[in-house]
Amino acid sequence: MKVTVFGIGYVGLVQGAVLASVGHDVVCVDVDEEKVKNLEKGIIPIYEPGLTSLVEDNYQSGRLKFTTDSKFAVGHGDFQFIAVGTPPDEDGSADLKYVLAVAETIAKNMQTPKIIINKSTVPVGTADKVSEKIKTVLAERGEVIDFDVVSNPEFLKEGAAVNDCLKPDRIIVGTVNKHSEEMMRELYAPFNRNHDKIIVMDVRSAELTKYAANCMLATKISFMNEMSNLAEKLGADIEAVRHGIGSDPRIGYQFIYPGCGYGGSCFPKDVQALVRTANDIDYKPSILEAVEEVNYRQKNKLFEYLDRHYQGAIEGKTIALWGLSFKPNTDDMREASSRVLMEKLWENGAKVQAYDPEAMEECQRIYGQKDGLTLVGTKEAALKGADVLVICTEWSQFRAPDFDLISNSLNEKLIVDGRNMYDPNTMEKKGIAYYAIGRGR
Numbered sequence: 234m235k236v237t238v239f240g241i242g243y244v245g246l247v248q249g250a251v252l253a254s255v256g257h258d259v260v261c262v263d264v265d266e267e268k269v270k271n272l273e274k275g276i277i278p279i280y281e282p283g284l285t286s287l288v289e290d291n292y293q294s295g296r297l298k299f300t301t302d303s304k305f306a307v308g309h310g311d312f313q314f315i316a317v318g319t320p321p322d323e324d325g326s327a328d329l330k331y332v333l334a335v336a337e338t339i340a341k342n343m344q345t346p347k348i349i350i351n352k353s354t355v356p357v358g359t360a361d362k363v364s365e366k367i368k369t370v371l372a373e374r375g376e377v378i379d380f381d382v383v384s385n386p387e388f389l390k391e392g393a394a395v396n397d398c399l400k401p402d403r404i405i406v407g408t409v410n411k412h413s414e415e416m417m418r419e420l421y422a423p424f425n426r427n428h429d430k431i432i433v434m435d436v437r438s439a440e441l442t443k444y445a446a447n448c449m450l451a452t453k454i455s456f457m458n459e460m461s462n463l464a465e466k467l468g469a470d471i472e473a474v475r476h477g478i479g480s481d482p483r484i485g486y487q488f489i490y491p492g493c494g495y496g497g498s499c500f501p502k503d504v505q506a507l508v509r510t511a512n513d514i515d516y517k518p519s520i521l522e523a524v525e526e527v528n529y530r531q532k533n534k535l536f537e538y539l540d541r542h543y544q545g546a547i548e549g550k551t552i553a554l555w556g557l558s559f560k561p562n563t564d565d566m567r568e569a570s571s572r573v574l575m576e577k578l579w580e581n582g583a584k585v586q587a588y589d590p591e592a593m594e595e596c597q598r599i600y601g602q603k604d605g606l607t608l609v610g611t612k613e614a615a616l617k618g619a620d621v622l623v624i625c626t627e628w629s630q631f632r633a634p635d636f637d638l639i640s641n642s643l644n645e646k647l648i649v650d651g652r653n654m655y656d657p658n659t660m661e662k663k664g665i666a667y668y669a670i671g672r673g674r
């Protein structure tokens with residue numbers, strides 16, 4: 234089947250490559266010429282396990298093409314995916330200017346019927362706006378061409394995006410048009426083999442499903458972070474509590490890990506956008522507001538431990554920082570807890586020596602040559618001459634470090650762990666002072 238994908242970002246590139254890999258004929262289009270040229274040379278703009286070879290193989294086979302020519306791209310696909318960004322605007326609501334610009338481009342260039350698919354995370358009602366835009370432009374052109382706007386949100390996790398896309402838990406298809414439903418079923422048939430994962434619903438429900446899923450997950454995390462704060466004050470251990478409640482299958486073990494707050498390009502933005510949507514319709518979203526507030530406070534937690542430990546005298550200290558990305562297996566630092574911590578440390582006159590397996594370039598790009606920031610090539614180098622080790626991201630290579638080396642390298646035997654990676658008893662035996670989330674300090 235012929236597919237066009239607008240937007241070669243994270244979602245568009247993964248979706249395009251995965252659709253090509255099962256045999257569809259895919260054209261990915263973007264306004265960024267350099268990005269397109271690089272992709273043709275095999276240079277992938279993001280770090281995502283498995284993506285480079287998937288893109289290369291399918292590009293070589295001719296099933297996956299990259300272009301900036303939107304007229305050609307619109308002519309190519311019976312399916313037109315919209316996978317462009319929806320950055321939050323000043324008040325937290327999703328900015329639809331890129332989505333609507335793509336709708337306009339499609340409408341100006343289409344000559345045959347199209348199924349237009351919203352893949353970007355967009356507020357409820359966006360499909361209607363896209364439809365309106367297309368109708369208006371077609372009317373201006375004096376043309377009548379069939380089209381349907383389908384909501385088909387993505388549920389990819391960074392670091393596991395290729396796999397999530399190849400083996401989705403569910404495929405949400407928001408449309409009441411029978412022809413579109415059949416076409417979408419055919420498009421996704423290669424991913425729908427063992428049991429039916431396609432869930433068809435009306436467009437608005439599909440749009441809300443995406444927000445509800447992310448907000449539910451963010452709620453689980455903030456709930457656990459709130460419990461961890463209570464555990465700390467009550468002298469309980471949140472890790473024992475996590476085991477205790479996760480064993481109830483109605484609660485489950487997933488997404489109940491306490492930590493130094495959730496980040497990334499999705500949860501913070503989506504919670505804020507749904508709060509905004511609720512406000513617009515005069516509904517007070519009390520739970521969502523609390524989820525956001527708890528997360529905001531949680532991101533300050535690591536600094537608070539340090540501040541308390543040093544009794545406010547943090548100036549001049551050097552902090553070894555392990556992990557910059559918002560979670561492991563990505564170089565993404567959007568809304569990362571590490572940024573909140575580093576910025577607080579700099580404000581208070583401390584220095585940071587940081588190491589991350591993938592996000593060092595990204596950190597450099599964000600902060601440039603900053604006084605108080607040294608990026609080093611190994612986790613061991615980060616420790617040299619530092620006063621304390623702080624962990625912001627649970628990369629697997631931090632799981633079993635050489636604790637003797639840590640003790641010998643640091644000026645003080647002290648670890649502040651934002652991801653609860655170590656056993657407090659082991660730390661005690663090794664004579665290392667250990668602050669972790671919700672574990673009694």
Ligand code: UGA
Pocket residue numbers: 354387388389390391392447450454487488489490491492493494495496497498499500559560
């Ligand atoms: C999230 C969702 O998990 C995906 O299903 C969704 O498709 C995606 O957003 C999106 O809307 O595009 P992602 O942002 O890649 O995916 O990352 P997650 O793995 O969900 O982690 C988000 C944050 O929550 C991270 O900062 C992580 O450290 C934190 N987290 C996660 C916790 O603090 N505790 C947990 O138990 C789980």
